[in-house]
Amino acid sequence: MVLYVIGLGLGDETDITVRGLRAVQSCDKVYLENYTSILGIDHKTLSEFYGREVILADRDCVETGAEVIYANAKEQNIAFLVVGDPFCATTHSDLILRAQEIGAKVEVIHNASVMGAAGACGLQLYSYGQTVSIPFFNDKWRPDSFYDKIAFNRKGGLHTLCLLDIKVKEPDFEAMARGRTVFLPPRFMSVNQAVEQLLEVEDKRQEGVYSRDTLCVGMARLGQRDQKIVAGTLAELLSVDFGAPLHSLVIAGDVHFLEEEMLAQFSVKLLQATTTADETA
Amino acid sequence: MVLYVIGLGLGDETDITVRGLRAVQSCDKVYLENYTSILGIDHKTLSEFYGREVILADRDCVETGAEVIYANAKEQNIAFLVVGDPFCATTHSDLILRAQEIGAKVEVIHNASVMGAAGACGLQLYSYGQTVSIPFFNDKWRPDSFYDKIAFNRKGGLHTLCLLDIKVKEPDFEAMARGRTVFLPPRFMSVNQAVEQLLEVEDKRQEGVYSRDTLCVGMARLGQRDQKIVAGTLAELLSVDFGAPLHSLVIAGDVHFLEEEMLAQFSVKLLQATTTADETA
Numbered sequence: 383m384v385l386y387v388i389g390l391g392l393g394d395e396t397d398i399t400v401r402g403l404r405a406v407q408s409c410d411k412v413y414l415e416n417y418t419s420i421l422g423i424d425h426k427t428l429s430e431f432y433g434r435e436v437i438l439a440d441r442d443c444v445e446t447g448a449e450v451i452y453a454n455a456k457e458q459n460i461a462f463l464v465v466g467d468p469f470c471a472t473t474h475s476d477l478i479l480r481a482q483e484i485g486a487k488v489e490v491i492h493n494a495s496v497m498g499a500a501g502a503c504g505l506q507l508y509s510y511g512q513t514v515s516i517p518f519f520n521d522k523w524r525p526d527s528f529y530d531k532i533a534f535n536r537k538g539g540l541h542t543l544c545l546l547d548i549k550v551k552e553p554d555f556e557a558m559a560r561g562r563t564v565f566l567p568p569r570f571m572s573v574n575q576a577v578e579q580l581l582e583v584e585d586k587r588q589e590g591v592y593s594r595d596t597l598c599v600g601m602a603r604l605g606q607r608d609q610k611i612v613a614g615t616l617a618e619l620l621s622v623d624f625g626a627p628l629h630s631l632v633i634a635g636d637v638h639f640l641e642e643e644m645l646a647q648f649s650v651k652l653l654q655a656t657t658t659a660d661e662t663a
Numbered sequence: 664m665v666l667y668v669i670g671l672g673l674g675d676e677t678d679i680t681v682r683g684l685r686a687v688q689s690c691d692k693v694y695l696e697n698y699t700s701i702l703g704i705d706h707k708t709l710s711e712f713y714g715r716e717v718i719l720a721d722r723d724c725v726e727t728g729a730e731v732i733y734a735n736a737k738e739q740n741i742a743f744l745v746v747g748d749p750f751c752a753t754t755h756s757d758l759i760l761r762a763q764e765i766g767a768k769v770e771v772i773h774n775a776s777v778m779g780a781a782g783a784c785g786l787q788l789y790s791y792g793q794t795v796s797i798p799f800f801n802d803k804w805r806p807d808s809f810y811d812k813i814a815f816n817r818k819g820g821l822h823t824l825c826l827l828d829i830k831v832k833e834p835d836f837e838a839m840a841r842g843r844t845v846f847l848p849p850r851f852m853s854v855n856q857a858v859e860q861l862l863e864v865e866d867k868r869q870e871g872v873y874s875r876d877t878l879c880v881g882m883a884r885l886g887q888r889d890q891k892i893v894a895g896t897l898a899e900l901l902s903v904d905f906g907a908p909l910h911s912l913v914i915a916g917d918v919h920f921l922e923e924e925m926l927a928q929f930s931v932k933l934l935q936a937t938t939t940a941d942e943t944a
Contacts, residue, residue, distance in 0.1 A: 389775065391680060391773065391774070392773060393682065393773075394682070395681075396680065396681040396682035396685065397680050397681070397682055397773075398680065398681055399672060399677065399678050399679065399680050399681070399774070400676075400677040400678070400679055400680070400681060400684060401674065401675070401677035401678055403681060404677065466779075467775060467779045467780065467782065468782075469779070469780065469781075469782025469783050469788060470779070470782065470788055475785065475921070475925050476921075479924060479925065479928070482928070489888075490783060490886075492672065492673060492674075492678075492775035492779065492780045492783075492886045493672070493680070493774065493775050494670065494748060494773035494774050494775060494776075494779070495775075495779040497778060497779050497788055498747075498748045498750070498751065498773065498775070498776040498778050498779040499748065499750065499773045500750075501748065501749075501750025501751065502750050502771060502773075504756065507750060507751055507778055507794065508793065508794050508796075509793065510793060510794075511792055511793055511821075512789065512790065512791060512792055512819070512821055513788065513789050513791075515789075534819050538793070538815050540792075540793055605771075605773045607770075640756070640757075643760060644756050644760065647760070647763070
């Protein structure tokens with residue numbers, strides 16, 4: 383039988399492919415990866431849409447106890463559902479390798495990922511350098527290796543896609559110290575927070591990799607019906623309300639005139655014009 | 664009404680998303696972009712699957728007469744179908760901008776693209792630099808700007824995805840000189856040809872950007888059921904038969920041990936072992 387690793391794309395339950403849907407409906411067990419990303423929908427909606435129970439697979443399950451997912455793939459069809467495309471996170475390569483080791487057949491069904499859909503912001507995918515991750519800073523941990531990667535990209539005139547941190551099912555260590563297993567509410571980094579952290583690192587490192595005037599594009603709920611894309615300088619994006627998660631950010635490199643034309647439709651200036659008109663009305 | 668720009672993904676007719684399929688079936692006219700890429704299926708199969716006539720839009724139509732596509736989007740729902748994701752080629756940004764200019768509403772429905780699915784080869788998407796295109800060389804035109812881009816990526820330890828040239832509906836100038844409009848048969852660059860051209864450029868430029876011993880991954884029909892992925896040195900990939908199009912190639916940068924483990928399953932050595940066993944049998 384088969385372990386299907388199926389991308390769900392970026393939007394709602396209908397963003398699964400027809401091939402993916404048919405695979406899910408041929409399965410005895412359906413798992414949904416529930417930690418590296420989220421869809422704009424809950425797993426009950428997915429269950430109803432598929433006509434199949436959907437089991438949430440959290441970080442513990444995928445990283446330490448993944449056997450429960452693939453162990454039966456020799457006798458049954460098993461689906462493992464992943465937001466975006468299955469190959470945008472390491473963990474899934476891992477799952478696939480381990481399933482193959484025990485002799486299970488694995489079939490991957492691709493879908494849209496933020497890395498492909500980022501082209502929607504108007505900057506050509508051909509002109510992107512390496513993608514970086516911006517982690518949540520805390521009191522003790524403020525890693526800035528993304529700064530060097532952005533520096534490298536910008537030296538080549540390339541755009542940088544910044545994926546923003548997500549904390550899902552993080553343990554509440556205070557409660558755990560008191561002997562209870564409690565998880566903190568999920569957190570998703572906003573474009574505003576990412577911009578703050580980026581500016582903090584530039585202020586600290588002072589290598590002039592980017593500045594408050596660097597052109598960027600903030601994106602929220604990319605690929606969903608209510609996606610929001612706003613282009614402006616880092617300083618301008620600091621105060622734009624992008625609404626619900628997920629957010630991501632592109633730091634522009636050299637901008638071609640065709641890209642400028644595409645970006646113009648998302649300019650923060652248009653947003654400000656509308657807001658002013660609303661206030662006047 | 665709406666102009667839907669819908670990605671078809673990488674495989675067959677069932678790789679459209681459920682949302683995309685519903686949009687197509689709400690449309691009065693359905694166009695299929697027929698020049699930057701091809702699916703492993705013909706447009707008749709698509710027509711039957713959708714229950715809608717599918718009109719082929721070739722290069723002339725999209726680049727010079729695109730009004731026929733979007734002009735009626737104010738009165739009718741129109742679908743424009745694109746292989747992969749709608750934002751992997753400039754022309755579609757163009758179509759979208761022009762449709763918006765005449766006041767049509769545009770909705771983009773994303774799907775898998777080679778840029779996202781390339782992760783299937785085992786090299787982490789986070790470690791890719793800019794994507795390059797390898798054009799068909801001819802007697803007069805042997806452009807090598809991809810060489811500098813690969814050099815830049817490798818300096819940063821990054822992998823390079825090489826998209827290989829496609830010639831669809833190219834005019835036959837000899838026949839045209841005789842007054843007939845004739846098109847040459849479509850051509851798709853193979854991994855072997857790409858490797859030949861890459862080695863030719865290295866031999867000419869001699870900057871040591873890569874060599875016959877550089878680790879690469881050739882991919883054919885990525886995301887389709889009969890995809891073929893083979894990892895080996897450039898010299899080794901020269902003689903591997905990848906079969907039907909589309910092909911693409913990744914030139915590895917620095918390889919992490921987890922990536923090595925993923926690549927091992929695609930090693931050309933395994934292929935050679937199988938072939939030798941066949942020959943002995």
